[in-house]
Amino acid sequence: MxxxxxxxxxxxxxxxxxxxxxxxxxxxxxxxxxxxxxxxxxxxxxxxxxxxxxxxxxxxxLPPAAAGLPPPHTDFYSGLKKIRLRQQLEMYSIARKYEQQQQPPKQTESVQLSVE
CATH class of the missing domain: 1.20.5 (Single alpha-helices involved in coiled-coils or other helix-helix interfaces)
Incomplete structure (x- = not known):
């Protein structure tokens, strides 16, 4: 077995x-x-x-020179703020140009009528 x-x-x-x-x-x-x-x-x-x-x-x-610098993310956010401000100024100037194109030109000529 x-x-x-x-x-x-x-x-x-x-x-x-x-x-x-x-x-x-x-x-x-x-x-x-x-x-x-x-x-x-x-x-x-x-x-x-x-x-x-x-x-x-x-x-x-970290190198000792990098220890005295501010954190790098502050430079990043300040850069984003500048970019956003530039975009807002560009959009404002585009909107002003568009508004000026849409307004009909004002008539500055005046007609003088003389009564005789």
Missing amino acids: AAAAAGGGGSAALGDGGAIDYSVHEAWNEATNVYLLVVLASLALLVYTRRNKRRILRIFA
Whole structure:
């Protein structure tokens, strides 16, 4: 019975003719190798960051000249205000020109009648 159970459970690993199918084992070995490489690369990166912490922090730190400047978003909003004001002035001048074109010209000529 033990032999029958072992034969029945092992039939999934046996291919045609009773040869053992190693594709599952090869895939497992490749996945394990990739996992080990990722772990080793992560450890190497961790060691590098611990040794060069100051150099890495210097990359992400702001330069001292930028510390005294006002925040950049204020320049952005002041630029938007100037653009909006320019647009409003352009629209006003276009509206004035349109109004002048729509008004009929005033007659400045005067007719003098003389009574005889």
